Amino acid sequence: MSEQDRFRKKAVALKYDMENDQSPKVSATGKGYVAEEIIDRAQQNNIPIQSDPTLVELLSQLNINENIPEELYQVVAEVFAYIYQVDQKLKNKN
Numbered sequence: 001m002s003e004q005d006r007f008r009k010k011a012v013a014l015k016y017d018m019e020n021d022q023s024p025k026v027s028a029t030g031k032g033y034v035a036e037e038i039i040d041r042a043q044q045n046n047i048p049i050q051s052d053p054t055l056v057e058l059l060s061q062l063n064i065n066e067n068i069p070e071e072l073y074q075v076v077a078e079v080f081a082y083i084y085q086v087d088q089k090l091k092n093k094n
């Protein structure tokens with residue numbers, strides 16, 4: 001990866017606590033080396049990663065701990081459904 005590509009890379013992490021949150025919140029956002037760190041930590045903790053540059057661009061405009069806007073509920077719900085499916089597959093393998 002070139003230095004220029006490294007600085008273009010962006011990542012956003014979401015969190016959702018069904019008991020305390022009305023909607024998912026941004027828990028981390030970054031570009032370049034920070035994006036790489038977010039992705040590395042997710043991989044180290046077996047957190048599924050989904051690549052969607054358009055969604056990342058929209059979510060990266062939010063502040064940390066800010067709830068996602070209602071307009072993004074559908075697409076974020078699809079991301080969480082994907083993560084749920086991956087988690088179920090991993091549990092069934094063990």
